Every structure is written in structure tokens, then in C-alpha cells.
Amino acid sequence: MADTARPRRSELATPASNEWMFAKAAASDADLVFLDLEDACAPAEREAARGKAAAALRDLDWGRTTRAVRMNGIDTRWAYGDVIEVVTGAREALDVIIVPKVRHARDVWWVDVLLTQLEETLQLRKRIALEVLIEEVEGLQNVAEIAKASDRLEAVIFGAGDFSASQGARVDTNFDPVADYPGDMWHYARARVVVAARAAGIDAIDAPFPNFQDPQAYRTACDRAAAMGFVGKWAIHPSQIEIANTAFAPTVEELAHARRVVAAYREAEASGRGATSVDGMLVDAAHLRHAETVSRIAALCGMSAAG
Numbered sequence: 001m002a003d004t005a006r007p008r009r010s011e012l013a014t015p016a017s018n019e020w021m022f023a024k025a026a027a028s029d030a031d032l033v034f035l036d037l038e039d040a041c042a043p044a045e046r047e048a049a050r051g052k053a054a055a056a057l058r059d060l061d062w063g064r065t066t067r068a069v070r071m072n073g074i075d076t077r078w079a080y081g082d083v084i085e086v087v088t089g090a091r092e093a094l095d096v097i098i099v100p101k102v103r104h105a106r107d108v109w110w111v112d113v114l115l116t117q118l119e120e121t122l123q124l125r126k127r128i129a130l131e132v133l134i135e136e137v138e139g140l141q142n143v144a145e146i147a148k149a150s151d152r153l154e155a156v157i158f159g160a161g162d163f164s165a166s167q168g169a170r171v172d173t174n175f176d177p178v179a180d181y182p183g184d185m186w187h188y189a190r191a192r193v194v195v196a197a198r199a200a201g202i203d204a205i206d207a208p209f210p211n212f213q214d215p216q217a218y219r220t221a222c223d224r225a226a227a228m229g230f231v232g233k234w235a236i237h238p239s240q241i242e243i244a245n246t247a248f249a250p251t252v253e254e255l256a257h258a259r260r261v262v263a264a265y266r267e268a269e270a271s272g273r274g275a276t277s278v279d280g281m282l283v284d285a286a287h288l289r290h291a292e293t294v295s296r297i298a299a300l301c302g303m304s305a306a307g
Contacts, residue, residue, distance in 0.1 A: 005300060006031070006032070006066050008203050008232035009244050009301070010245050011033075011157075011234050012235045014035050017045040026061060026062045029242065029245060031065065033062070034068035034096070035049075035056060037053065037071055037086075038072050050085040057090040066095045068094070068096035068098055068131070070100060071083060071100070074110050075101075080114065087124075095128065096131055097111065097128060098132070099130060099132045099133065102134065102136075103138040104145075107132075108153060111130060112130070112149075112150040128152070131153070133158075134157065135160075143156065144199065148200045153200070156203070156204055157207075158206055158207045161207070161210075163186075173211075190225070191228065203232070204229060204231065210236060212237035218243055219243050219247060222244050222247035222248065226247055226248050230248075232244060233247075233248070250297055258290075259295070265284075265285075
């Protein structure tokens with residue numbers, strides 16, 4: 001539904017109340033940085049943090065990074081003020097608003113309507129996009145409708161932390177099960193999120209990984225999410241950015257193979273055949289779709305035509 005394609009391999013969380021972190025976040029290589037007005041801000045700091053966030057979005061050089069804020073949930077007293085004050089202060093310097101704890105499609109509609117009124121009043125030259133967090137069991141039940149709730153919506157994010165609390169799961173501080181659980185305890189939720197997002201034509205982003213001191217485990221989590229169809233993952237520490245950027249981008253070898261697949265299939269198609277082979281393996285229309293996905297992701301990541 002969204003008409004703006006952006007890379008989202010890494011989405012870096014930065015507390016909106018911590019001004020000393022802003023410059024480093026802006027200079028990072030994260031595809032998206034969001035200044036967090038919700039959980040990363042103490043309740044007493046949330047209103048003051050709005051102005052700090054707007055100034056940082058407006059005044060710092062963010063380079064190619066997508067600039068975002070996470071607002072407070074629409075069932076809180078801060079929600080409308082978050083949207084009004086940050087949009088009014090940042091104007092076109094704000095690209096995306098992340099809406100947390102979405103339970104129903106109407107939650108997205110509420111933010112969409114408020115944004116539309118603000119954009120018209122402020123005569124903004126571009127539309128602000130939305131991402132939504134699925135972190136309540138009710139939200140997961142309604143995720144298919146949520147993913148199609150607005151043409152501003154560009155991504156659905158799985159939030160394992162609050163989701164585990166909503167489900168009543170027994171987990172550790174990395175949101176992993178405290179018991180010996182076979183496989184990924186959140187596979188069902190992740191599958192629901194990625195299928196709903198893909199069906200709506202938007203991106204799926206995987207959950208944060210609090211244990212930033214274990215980079216190998218984070219890389220494994222990124223690889224598994226990418227295998228499922230997620231296009232990126234949250235980073236709660238700058239050290240996770242490069243890991244995510246690498247994991248969610250095709251390798252040079254994968255891109256070269258995708259180009260060979262496309263060339264071989266097109267040659268077979270021109271000869272009236274619906275299938276051919278590459279490197280001793282069958283190639284048909286399904287493989288062409290995979291190859292085109294690899295090429296599209298590579299283009300978003302800025303990989304050169306030569307690979």
C-alpha cells in the first residue's frame with residue numbers, strides 16, 4: 001500500500017530524552033533511527049522530550065538515515081501531544097511515526113486522521129509515513145486488518161517484550177523462554193506478522209534483542225528473521241547496526257546468482273520454454289520471483305550494478 005520504498009535493515013532506538021545520544025545516532029549507519037518518546041523515556045520526561053526530538057530531527061545532519069519517532073500509545077494521555085508537537089516542530093524533517101501497542105485497525109486510523117489534519121494545517125510538502133508495533137495478543141489477532149489500515153503504513157514490527165507480557169509468557173530479560181522450549185517460542189507470532197505485512201505489500205521488522213553483548217546470538221536472530229521474510233530488525237545499541245545491515249542484505253554471491261537466474265530464465269522464455277537450469281538446479285517462474293526479490297533488496301541497500 002505504501003508507495004515509498006526505504007531500506008529498513010536496522011532500526012536504531014534512541015531515547016528522546018537523552019540529547020547527548022542524538023549526534024551519534026544521526027551519524028550512525030542505521031537505515032532508520034527513531035527517537036523514542038515511549039518506553040525509553042521516564043513518564044516525567046516525555047513531554048519535554050518532544051521538543052528535544054523535534055529539534056534534533058530538524059537541526060542535525062541525518063544523511064541517508066530515515067528519521068522517525070516512536071509516539072506513546074493512543075490509549076495514553078501523551079499520544080495526541082506527541083504527534084502535534086513533534087510534527088509541528090520537525091515538519092518535513094520527520095519521515096516516520098512508529099505507533100506502539102496497536103490492537104485494532106482503528107488505532108492506526110486515529111493517527112492517520114490526526115496527521116492528515118496537521119499536514120493540511122501546516123501545509124507540509126510531504127506525507128509522514130507510519131510503522132506499527134504488534135506487541136499485544138489482541139493486536140496479533142487483528143494483524144491482517146491492521147496491516148491494511150492506512151496507505152501511510154510502511155511496516156509492521158513484532159515487539160516481543162510487551163507481547164510476552166501480554167501473553168503471560170515466562171521469559172528472561174532477552175525475551176527467551178526460561179524453560180527448555182523446542183524451537184522459537186515466537187515463531188507463530190513472527191509468522192503471523194510477516195504474512196500479514198507481505199499480504200498488505202509492506203515490510204515486516206523483527207523484534208529488539210536486548211542482549212547487545214552477544215553479537216553472535218544477535219546475528220543468528222537476524223539470519224533467522226531474514227529467512228522468514230523480515231527485512232530488518234531493531235537495534236537497541238549501535239554495535240548491532242552493522243550486524244543487521246549485513247544480515248538483511250544479499251551477499252555479492254547471492255546477487256550474482258540472482259542475475260544469472262534472471263538471465264537464464266529470460267533466455268528460456270524467449271525460446272518458448274518455461275523452465276531451465278542454473279548450476280545444475282531447476283529454474284522456473286518461482287525462482288525468478290526469488291531472484292527479483294534479491295535484486296530489489298540489493299538496489300535498496302545501494303549495492304552496485306556490478307555487485
